[in-house]
Amino acid sequence: MxxxxxxxxxxxxxxxxxxxxxxxxxxxxxxxxxxxxxxxxxxxxxxxxxxxxxxxxxxxxxxxxxxxxxxxxxxxxxxxxxxxxxxxxxxxxxxxxxxxxxxxxxxxxxxxxxxxxxxxxxxxxxxxxxxxxxxxxxxxxxxxxxxxxxxxxxxxxxxxxxxxxxxxxxxxxxxxxxxxxxxxxxxxxxxxxxxxxxxxxxxxxxxxxxxxxxxxxxxxxxxxxxxxxxKRIVQDMDKAYFPVKTIIPSTEIVHDRVMLELFRGCIRGCRFCQAGYAYRPVRSRSPELLAKYGREAIEDSGYQEMTLSSLSSTDYPDLLPLCDELLDYCAPRDIGLSLPSLRADTFSMSLMERLQRVRRGGLTFAPEAGTQRLRDAINKNLREEDLLQSCRTAFAGGWSGVKLYFMLGLPTETDEDVLGIADLARKVYFTWREYSPNKARGVRITVSTSWFVPKPHTAFQWEAQIPVEEYQRRVNLLRDALKRDKSITYNWHDPQTSYLEAVLSRGDRRLADVLEWVWEHGGKMDSWTEYFDYQRWLDGLAACGLDGDFYAHRERSRDEIFPWCRLSTGVNADFLWRERELCYQSATTPDCRTRCSGCGASKLLEGGRTCG
CATH class of the missing domain: 3.40.50.280 (Cobalamin-binding domain)
Incomplete structure (x- = not known):
């Protein structure tokens, strides 16, 4: 040394x-x-x-x-x-x-x-x-x-x-x-x-x-x-490299476990989700290879936990037989198996029974919006009954906690949609009251909201982020609606970093001067509250003659030239605009396995293959 x-x-x-x-x-x-x-x-x-x-x-x-x-x-x-x-x-x-x-x-x-x-x-x-x-x-x-x-x-x-x-x-x-x-x-x-x-x-x-x-x-x-x-994609996931031998850290890290990547891409088409568009088309690994990688990675590393990861892991077509094969190996060794990205409409009793064979973790669902109208507008393709049925299944099986994630400021959102989050959380609570076999343990329902950031290469790339004052008003509206519910905890995301995220994710090359100014004046580790200084960023924008609202809070016309216009995810702009129009009709687009939406991403696949 x-x-x-x-x-x-x-x-x-x-x-x-x-x-x-x-x-x-x-x-x-x-x-x-x-x-x-x-x-x-x-x-x-x-x-x-x-x-x-x-x-x-x-x-x-x-x-x-x-x-x-x-x-x-x-x-x-x-x-x-x-x-x-x-x-x-x-x-x-x-x-x-x-x-x-x-x-x-x-x-x-x-x-x-x-x-x-x-x-x-x-x-x-x-x-x-x-x-x-x-x-x-x-x-x-x-x-x-x-x-x-x-x-x-x-x-x-x-x-x-x-x-x-x-x-x-x-x-x-x-x-x-x-x-x-x-x-x-x-x-x-x-x-x-x-x-x-x-x-x-x-x-x-x-x-x-x-x-x-x-x-x-x-x-x-x-x-x-x-x-x-x-963009470049890996054509065949079964031939793609997987890190069976991974570095074992000398100190605790955030995800200290084996991570098995089931597939890349997403079949769902949520209109706000950059990853869902950017990672298309869907390409899966075979369950046989995944089971082999999982066993070898555990044996090499000594980890006691394995996570099945993808944008929506429960959409993996061979999930249940894969879980069975992995659990036959994991259960006798007390190795936990978890699925961090669950969809409420694909959570089943059979899946729940498999997940709790070793150890029971928390459950997290992301309805994203509080009303069916808004969930349809963002193409979440999730019904309230799907969520409540999943909660019935979980609570009846002994779970006593669930986390629910939502966004505030989505296109077309109204106060009714915001209050719908509180109504949905209460319905989850009453579902626990009705179906839990062990009410003495109590229930932990956590509602978390983030501020919607319109991202490049999505159907909402033309949208404006709502002003910070309006975001805070909606936070207060929801907080007041939930404050009497003692079993429901409400957390909301800091608006300052979300504003800057919108500025930087939608920004052009002139923002490089702002980045350099902020760094010269002590900016670093800005994702950590210990170092983040919002005023420093505002001062940097002003010093460089730029207005953050120009990037974050301005709606774009269809024909505006984007800073990212020379880059392509394979999803064509006409498709994205059509999805934006369907948002304002609260009309949904079926998932890719139900019907091809013609987004263009399948053209990235060699040999005329289709997604999935």
Missing amino acids: NRTLEHILPNVQKPARYTGGEYNAVVKDRGQVDLRYALCFPDTYEIGMSNLGCRILYGVMNERPDVWCERCFAPWGDMEEEMRREGLLLYGLESGDPIAEFDIIGFSLGYEMAYTNVLNMLDLAGLDLRAADRHDFSPLIVAGGTCCYNPEPLAPFVDMFILGEGEEVTLEYIDLYLQAKEEGWSKEELLREAARIEGIYVPSLYEPVYRADGTLEEVRALEGAPELVT
């Missing part, structure tokens, strides 16, 4: 975040590899180590003998202070070497409020923030993840963005980098060639042109840039 690091660690919280050396961490001889890759997660060790995508990419790259991928996380404030005082540059956990010496630095972007951490990590590495100021061939700065479906606020800081799933395209641009390095290309030559790889967006090859009113006239593709960058 570096002597400076040895000196620092006794002075910080959770030093295990910064030491490396965990079981299954990959250590290679730096002299025997051709390329070194720093896989950076712009949040703490506990968050980043829980990220399945990072686990997959780490394994995919380290399977190659010529590549060494190391991990790097954002240090907490106490560690950052010590590093800056001692002049210790940001380093890879496996080797302790400064990541500025690596060939490629790749960031995983899952949440807009982590953007300031990207800038902070570049600075801690001793690198210039702006891509235009980094003239050297290496390190190349790459970013991928859900936020890359609108990368424009970060565009001036990143050399290239990866759109979609990274397992295959990462290896392709690594090969291109090695070729460029061997043949002595310039950085500009490398980026122009990289832009020809499907799924890679090189922001320096596009130039935004603004009108006097601040809207975009066009995003001009420069010479050599593709007109449209379409």
